Amino acid sequence: MSLTLGGFGSAVRSNLVAVFQTNLAWATLLDVGPPDDGPHRLHDRLAHALRTAIRNGRLAEGAAVPPSRALAEELGCSRWVVTEAYGQLIAEGYLSARVGSATRVSWSPDTAPPRPRAQRTPPRPPIRYDLAPGLPDLRAFPRRRWADAVRAVTGSAVHYDLGLPDPAGHAVLRTTVAQYLRRSRGADAHTASVSVCAGVTDGLVRTCRALRAEGLADLAVEHPGWGRLRDAATSAGLRVHPVPVDHDGLHVDDLARTPARAVVVGAAHQFPTGTVLSPARRARLVRWAREVHGFVIEDDYDAEFRYDHHPVAVMQGMDPSRVFLLGSVSKTLSPALGLGWLVAPATMSPALRAANLVAAAPPVLDQLALATFIDRGWYDAHLRAARRRFRSRRDLLIRTLGAQVPEGRVSGTAAGLHILLHLPVGADTRGAVRAAAAAGLHLADLDDYRVHRPAEPTLVLGYGNISDTEIPPAVALLREALRSPTAPPPTRTAQLSHDDR
Template sequence: MRVSQTNLAGDLLLHLGQPSDGPLHERVKRALRTAIRNGRIEVGTALPPSRQLAADLSCSRWAVTEAYSQLIAEGYLEAQTGSATRVRWSDNPDADSLRPAARHTPAALFDLAPGLPDLRAFPRRRWAEAVRTQVTTAAFTEFGYPPPGGHIRLRQLLADYLGRSRGVAATPQDVTVCTSVTDGVRRVCHALRADGITAVGCEEPGWTRLREVVRAAGLDPVPIRTDSGGLRTDDLAGHTGLRAVLTAPAHQFPLGTVLVPERRAALLRWARRVDGVVLEDDYDAEFRYDRRPVAAIQGMDPTRVILFKSLSKILSPALGIGWIVAPPRWTHHLHQTDQVATQPSTLDQLAFATLLESGAYDRHLRASRKRYRNRRDTLVQALAQQLPGAPVSGIAAGLHLILRLPATVDTQAVITAAATRSLRVAGLAAYHATDDHNDHGLVLGYGNLADNAVSEAVRHLREAIEESR
């Protein structure tokens, strides 16, 4: 059955004919049968409750229930206790495949792919309460079109929060609410192109989707190598004309490294020298376990850095809430020239503002950090026990780690074999833009992996690796 509102016949147009055509219940039955046979009411459609249809037809409820009963007996309808009366008949020989399927439990999926937080831990109650509060208390003017840049209350709270937690130097006017980091990077790339910038340096390896966003905006993504100290800033000088670079200094993806202090300073010197801009993806900055927090680069030079962040890895990507912190020069372009840009609904912006203001967001972060640290420890221990010859790295922060594989193992074969065991994993090589590397391994995300599934997931992974040697 198609899962759609069209399967719910809330309003049903029936042609009952004239009183001389027979008793009313017979006319209702004939009209329903005709609508079913000519396909106007599809198989699986839930008919209106008898009381509702009787009111719509201005007839007695008995006439409708009698018509329903006769059509059930003739095989046109079916009724189940506690459920709606649905259309059963169809001249389509494959009609059975369109009928509601019995509930079943989906096959277990061990999610070791990066990119998601713990969706089970989404604060449903707090979010629902925050939305309900805004729906019932917000002024009627809040239900109009949101202003460019986002709701001023959220922008104010974000400026205060980022200054306190990330060392960001910003006013509410510097903050632009968007739907995600990719959305923010896309919008800024269009602004860069309008300013005459033609290329953006991108970490190699790095998040593939952001490279695609840069390219789709009409800019050339230039690979800049990374190592244990983060982005190799010395390599920037080798790219003449390059004036923009995209980096994740707090927690590089996928290597999990932090941009070391001397390179942070060198990056800003480069930006000033070429009259350029640094696009800072504040990726996974909240989740650190074995090291102190690292402040955002934006606070070191707010005139040269544009910072991006979203709730995708903290609460859920389904919310579609992110933000850009940019110097006035770029913010003006985002607000004035990108009028068709989408942004989260005002109610969702105000709901998130409520979580920020009440401290619920901070409490969620602290609980998540503890949960992810315990899960990381469990995963690292299980990998050491079941795959002792495969070293791990990048475990000090974030929601993923790198598992290095022996050269005798075909990484793509491991991914395929894992999929047959309902296990999702990602290959490290997939995040490279060039072939000039010897990275051989997997990127294992543990954000959306159930705690009680860690051991079994690693067992399936070990079997997939053994099968792929």
């Protein structure tokens, strides 16, 4: 039973004019509980509700509570119930009463004894320079054109677009994404095969649930690899099997020795090693999927950024009946948009729908805005400008590292938004990350993406979310951190803070 103090009838109010001239708590909501809650009597429940309202400050010190007769009438109980509750609170010091005056609140949180303060974690130093992987150039987000797209679809959307969204995504965006993937990524995609999701992680969770429902219990992932892929698989009930990666990409022969019949692979640009799956291994991986009647889940997270030649086409086009394709705009526009896509084999579409009955698509207006942004050519223009900017920035970072950290060795395909910096044996990369964090520099250790600590210490350096002018001072801080890794441990790892696809 809930009660709003002051919600009395007009007949009662006419008798309380004098009381209304004081500081009354007429708008305070009391929850006195259900009438059939066992041994708890009504006056006990009323006392508890009033005590709670006083303790949390909803009934302020000095506020008058309703006269016992009026409150009893509102509750539909005897006046004795109210006087008993008031008497209990007066005895406890929460209320005070004087003859000829209203009963008032005599306690407040400010007058209560101070609670012991919880131990506070020292605040992290602010990030001055960001060399951690995972983010695009947020300064370059196309605000004006995105706002134009949102404004356009808000004005042109028909009324039924504003109703309950299709769980698979709006047909307009699904069609636009299918066309974009066919022309730019060599995919075999159609409106019916595309689902709109909140990003790669969301798409992978949906896929893993569908695979689990189809009887697959094991999933292989690349090692080293992105931790959230493993988390997504285990959350869907799958057992995860790490498979090593070398300069040609995933070891398909090692994959064949696992019980997995599905694998997640970054074919165009593996994270974090930066390798590209070789043509021979692409063909071998597709054959493996056919042989085991399994599936390849292709994570196409930043494949639009290739700087030495055109981006490699997706594997999904080689066998759309065995390859899922995951993508998003998190690395091209911003992860804050929460927009991605999943292209599924036709035979798996029913399983996807059945296994993800409560999966929600992103907001419809955002979906329509992305479709407009792509259809008007703004997305392609943004990608062209971003490729030029990132190619130049990558070159600058490599040159600066060569001059200031000559003991390091850079690796990684000329693609994506990160490189690897290999350091001499014995270098304390974990200590360097801590020291850099204390100086305001955000770094990532390759160990954060491995199951076992490697023999060669390596840092993963991102260049997406840093300006060209910031690179020289950032690398100077990196050099100092490598020489004196003495900072206290950070509260979070670089991987957890940025890797959101």
